[in-house]
């Protein structure tokens with residue numbers, strides 16, 4: 001069984017976002033990048049567990065990005081995985097990213113494609129579904145548990161107002177969140193091994209974007225906090241009612 | 248060229264956020280001088296479908312196949328495509344929730360349409376078809392232009408207040424021919440949470456952090472939540488320690504919520520926590536440390552021991568409710 005894990009590079013969670021060029025771009029100077037937490041903690045680690053338990057034969061990682069994303073993909077390889085592919089492109093939107101990844105996935109034929117529930121930069125959560133559609137495969141989002149037997153996966157997932165357990169046949173794309181696996185820290189051996197693992201750089205296929213970001217805006221500054229005495233909770237309730245109008 | 252909107256319901260009751268989506272679709276339709284059509288899937292009574300008219304749709308298409316009572320995203324997508332064809336729709340709207348996120352990207356790919364996920368605004372038609380959405384987990388907003396002919400939008404719930412009118416919608420049954428892969432996922436078991444207010448849909452949220460000291464003190468959070476009719480949430484270390492279930496964890500690596508009121512108790516206000524709650528309309532912070540970073544993001548603040556303040560606040564809410 002072959003697994004493809006989608007890895008996205010995102011700004012570290014503690015990054016303060018700053019804009020530039022008349023608010024048409026994000027100032028990335030000095031930004032440190034990490035593997036998108038959902039991709040790393042859940043999708044990648046679950047793939048590695050499936051390989052360790054002998055269920056999966058191959059675990060490949062894929063990212064779409066220019067050469068500056070290589071440190072992050074090497075970091076992912078330090079956790080595990082046999083090889084990685086970098087599609088050498090600055091993707092403009094999820095549709096383009098999904099097309100690049102799906103076109104590559106078709107050339108190999110994966111049984112299972114794993115990704116995180118969303119990337120924490122653009123918060124779309126749409127690349128995984130789009131890959132599934134492009135591969136004519138099923139998709140399960142918000143997975144909290146994945147077990148594999150033969151060519152079927154049993155997946156627990158969050159649904160609107162609860163949880164359900166599904167049976168799904170390969171090929172399938174599954175977007176992972178908390179519960180799927182436990183985060184790991186790479187060890188020295190992994191870091192050394194990652195240096196020599198194959199990282200294939202391939203050119204993107206032709207795939208046009210259908211959306212573009214024209215500009216950005218920072219959230220309005222809060223007007224300042226109004227402090228209430230701990231002995232006057234009636235006042236707080238009154239303010240929430242008559243001033244804030246939320247109760 | 249009707250604007251098409253996908254409506255969700257729970258056991259035949261249309262969700263409030265779906266009324267928001269319907270009203271949103273109807274407003275867009277008005278802007279471009281056309282009508283709006285709602286698509287409803289699964290088992291639901293006509294009397295409930297009629298309610299959709301008050302939010303501005305002229306027509307309701309109902310696919311009454313009970314297999315659609317479960318989320319089968321590929322079947323939902325097929326139904327949306329069929330409805331879009333019938334109505335000649337170039338603008339398709341769903342909610343930015345678990346269902347919408349599973350369906351809208353599929354529809355977008357099928358129609359080679361641009362998708363904006365989690366829209367917070369109406370499209371700005373002067374600059375193209377531009378929608379505002381949160382990026383970097385609420386640390387900034389982006390204005391995204393859809394350049395394709397067909398447009399797909401998922402709307403963030405709780406972005407527009409409801410203003411029901413008196414319109415009436417006609418109801419039409421729609422037959423959809425599903426593909427053999429549309430029901431490929433077999434649902435083995437379903438476990439619905441009932442009774443509690445669901446966190447993502449909640450308008451009021453009371454949330455506890457490590458400052459609550461331990462799970463034995465959560466009764467204080469629950470009492471306040473109960474008095475308010477609020478849902479409960481928590482910070483990540485609280486979920487990691489097993490004091491609270493993981494689905495309550497909000498923040499950059501947990502859930503993102505946008506309630507009208509977020510009350511943070513004993514939470515320091517780390518940037519990763521704020522990322523999940525900074526879309527809240529009003530934030531109240533209760534913390535014993537006057538230097539806690541959360542106060543900078545708050546509208547109202549109370550400095551003191553949560554164990555003493557919570558019972559007082561709960562009592563004050565109770566009094567307020569009695570006299571209202």
Ligand SMILES: Cc1cc2nc3c(=O)[nH]c(=O)nc-3n(C[C@H](O)[C@H](O)[C@H](O)COP(=O)(O)OP(=O)(O)OC[C@H]3O[C@@H](n4cnc5c(N)ncnc54)[C@H](O)[C@@H]3O)c2cc1C
Pocket residue numbers: 013037455456457458459481482483484485496497498499500501512513514515516517518519520523533534535536539551552553554
């Ligand atoms: C990659 C990454 C992702 C992360 N994702 C998330 C996330 O999604 N969500 C999240 O929440 N965190 C996340 N974190 C963790 C985050 O950085 C903080 O560590 C965490 O939010 C702190 O939780 P807390 O405020 O409950 O606890 P603390 O930081 O320990 O704060 C406790 C607060 O309680 C106050 N307090 C103590 N006693 C009392 C009392 N008796 N009465 C009133 N106040 C009291 C203290 O003054 C303090 O401000 C992430 C971190 C990383 C590195």
